Every structure is written in C-alpha cells, then in structure tokens.
Amino acid sequence: MTWLAALPSAWIVLETGLKLYAVGTVPENRRPASSSAWLLLILFLPLVGFPLYWLIGSPWVRGRRHEVQARTNQLLAEVNAPLPQLPDGVTVSDGLASVVTMNRRLTALPCVTGRDEGLYGDTDDYFAALAGAIGAAREHVHIEFYIVARDDATEPVFQAMFEAVRRGVQVRLLLDHLGSRKYPGRTQMQEALTAGGVQWHHMMPIDPLRGRWRRPDLRNHRKLMVVDGTVGFIGSHNLIGAAYGSAANEKIGRRWKDLSMRVTGDVVTSLQSVFLTDWFTETGELLDRTTYLIDQPDLLPGDRDNALQLVPSGPGFPTEPNLRMFTALVSQATEKISITSPYFVPDESLLAAITSAAYRGVRVELFVGEQADQFLVGHAQRSYYRALLTAGVVIHLYPTPTVLHGKYLTVDDAVGVIGSSNMDFRSFGLTYEIMLMGFGGSMVARLQANDDEYRAVCRELTLEEWDAQPWHARYIDNVCRLTAALM
Secondary structure, X not given: OHHHHHHHHHHHHHHHHHHHHHHHHOOOOOOHHHHHHHHHHHHHOHHHHHHHHHHHOOOOOOHHHHHHHHHHHHHHHHHHOOOOOOOOOOXXXXXXXXXXXXXXXXXXXXXXXXXXXXXXXXXXXXXXXXXXXXXXXXXXXXXXXXXXXXXXXXXXXXXXXXXHHHOOOEEEEEEXXXXXXXXXXXXXXHHHHHHOOOEEEEEOOOEHHHOEOOOOOOEEOOOEEEEOOOEEEEEOOOEOOOOOOOHHHHHHOOOEEOOEXXXXXXXXXXXXXXXXXXXXXXXXXXXXXXXXXXXXXXXXXXXXXXXXXXXXXXXXXXXXXXXXHHHHHHHOOOOEEEEEOOOEOOOHHHHHHHHHHHHOOOXXXXXXXXXXXXXXXXXXXXXXXXXXXXXXXXXXXXXXXXXXXXXEEEEOOOEEEEEOOOEOHHHHHHEEEEEEEEEOOOHHHXXXXXXXXXXXXXXXXXXXXXXXXXXXXHHHHHHHHHHHOOO
16 A cells, blocks of 8 residues: 555656656757647646657657768768859859858758759649650659559559650659558559569658558658659659549549649759669668769750759758748848748748748738648648738638649749748658759749739738637637647
8 A cells, every 4th residue: 555655656756857857858959839839748748748759759860861861961962062052154142142052051952053844733734744754764764752643643654654664764763651551542553563663662661560660750742753864853743633532522623733843954963862862761772873963064044044953851951951941032032922832830930031021021922722631730820820911921812622732932033942842840840852942044933923823813811801710710720830830
C-alpha cells in the first residue's frame, strides 16, 4: 500500500520535471508560434503532447539522410563553384542580387539561364506535354512526383514511359510512398512499372517490417521531370487525374486546378541535380554527373529567355530556403505582389512582410480556393484573413468545387517564382519542395497573365463579409491555426 500510495507523488514529480525540461528545450531553433503550440500541448495534455513531440517534434532529418544531404550539397557546391553569381550579361537590382546570393548560399545552386517554353494550366494538356517529351527521349527520362497514379488521364504518360524503355531509353521514377499510397490500382501500377522496365523507387518509404521507418509527416512533395538533360518540367501538378481518383469528386465536378512550366537551357541542369540528389538518397546509387549534368549554351535574358534559379528546400535544409526567398522578395516590392497558394498559413516573418507591403501602399493580391480540400489547413488559412484584409490585401476566392492548387508568386514586374511549395508550415520545414525563380524574360508576364484568368472567375472577399462570420467559425479557425504550427 505504501508503494502504491507513492505513485501519484512520483508521477507529479516526473511530470513537473518533464514540463520544466520542455520549457527549456522545445523553443531551441524553433519559430515562436511553433514553440507556443508545442508547449501548450505538452503542458495541458502531457500524455498526448510528450509522445507526439518525441515522434514528430523535430522537423529535421537525422542519421543517414542528413549525411547524404550534406554530401550531395557539397558535391553541388563543387560542381557549381566555377559559375558566376549571375550569368554573363544579366543585370539586376541590388535587392534581387542579394536574393540570388542568398539562394545560392543556402542551396548551392547558381542563377543560370533558361528558356520559358510555356505554362500548363490544364491537366490533360500537361500530361500530353509530358508524354510528348518522353516520346522524343533518346537517352534518359527522370520523373519525380509526390503522387503517381495510373488512370485514364495519366495513361498516355505511362504508355510513353513503356515505349521509351522499349527504345532503349533509361526511365527512372521516384514517387512518395505515402503520397501515392491511397489511390486506386497502386499495386497493379507498381507491377506494370516493373514489368515495363521502369526503374522506380518510393521516396521516404515507411516499411517497419523491412527496417525502413520514416517520420510519416516528413514527405517529398516535389514535382519535376527531366528528359535527356535538355528539357525540364516543374510546377504543382501531381501525376494523377484532375479529380484525384475519387468518384465523389467526379460526381460533384471537383477538379484540382494546377500550374506547371516547361523549360529548356542551363536551368535543366539544376533540375537534374535535384533529381540526382533524391535518387541517391533513396537508392544509394550516385549517377554519373558527367553523363547527366549537361552544360548548355548560355542565353541572354529577354523575350522567352530568362535568368533562372532553382531553389530546393525541405527537412534536409534547416535554413528554410523557400521561406527566406518568399519573405525577401515580398519585402522588396514597391508596386504589386500576387500570391497563389492553395494552403496559405504563413509564419510570422512572411505575414509581417506581406501586411507591411500592403501598408506601404503596395497592391497585394492573394488567390486562394473558396473552400480548401483539407479541413485543418483550410480553417487555419481562414484565421489569417482578417489581418490580411485589414492591411488592405485583396483576397480572391476561386469558386468551388474547383480546388485551386497552383503555387506561384510575382513581385512588381520584376521577378516570378513557380513550383511545388505552398506557403504554409509544412512546406517550409516538413516536406521536400522545389521552386523556380525567374526574371529578365517572359516568365513574369506569363504568370501575371495567368492571374488575369484566375481573376476573371474569382470573387473578392471583403472585410465586411468576413466580419459577419459567426463566432463559432472563428473559434474553429483559430484552433486549427494553433495545430498548424505543431512542427
């Protein structure tokens, strides 16, 4: 009885000690919002908070993946060391030059030149472009997507891959394990890929029975393709039909609205570098850089030719290159900013930069979906609307049932960014992302023309409409905002 009677006191001592430990360790190298969210969970619900923190509390990869990332970053730095900070003949403002310098320091990838070969806002058109590029391949095709599914929409891409293998082309495919797992026909797709000679591997696989365990919240969210080292694709599309394999989505007419870009020129070498890094990470095979990193003639920016810089980010980059680039570019705006993001949950620095720009008189536009496809993120996003509207940000709501899924940004008429990264906590620290920054050519104007298409179908959210929201809706939004910071 004496031993049992002592248990409550021992638990109180242990709980108090753990809470004191958390107060002094959780905030280390973590943004304030994230620290506060974790500490609230730990202090008020310790039986939930402590196990969850030990499981997913650190946003960075450890062990082998950390070592591989460091090694590949060093290799990229060595390969790119001879290249200048900016391509010959390119002149930019001091502010933009400083962003280029920062991006290179954080990712080892330089600013090079490349040609804007067009945007794809229609999913079927995009898949047709992928299939066409694969059909023209002579040596290799490298494909990497968060979600890969074989359906009626993607069948032309799969057939192009199989035909390329039959021609003697090496086809390599990376797909995120959890990202692709829930869609119909997964097992049959994988069997067909193997039978068709495609070299495919899961990214961030979770298979405890085979000794492969990854944190389930750390994923590879990149979307890219490289053909023969000379043609590249980057953007927000996954390799799945626009209804995402759902009969319910088909029934109500829900489609994902994405935006991707085709590029040629030296920037494809940068895109290839990211694929080679991810391939090495997942397979242990270091592909020969002299074979796959093909130097191409420099271009002089103007018309379809741009100065371009690829910016990878993710758990292997604790400096959060995408967040720093977004914040730096927004802070330099003098006339206008346009942001399209399906999941908009900015951290303190980015939110301050955006609202400060609006208060400075910069016209700031935000394009988001009228209704998000994810409950927590959708409500967390809504919790920022009042601060944005009060600052003068114009919020355009893309009408349901379409899910606006494009991810891009333009600042003034000077610079644009497009790729896979959302503007939320997950994309800043928990998922591997890739963005393409461009200036000096047609890229910015193309993205702004896409804004015009969105603006024509969107409706504007007003402060008066937002303030009429019921209190319980705001309460749910704020609770979800807190959970979004748990990283």
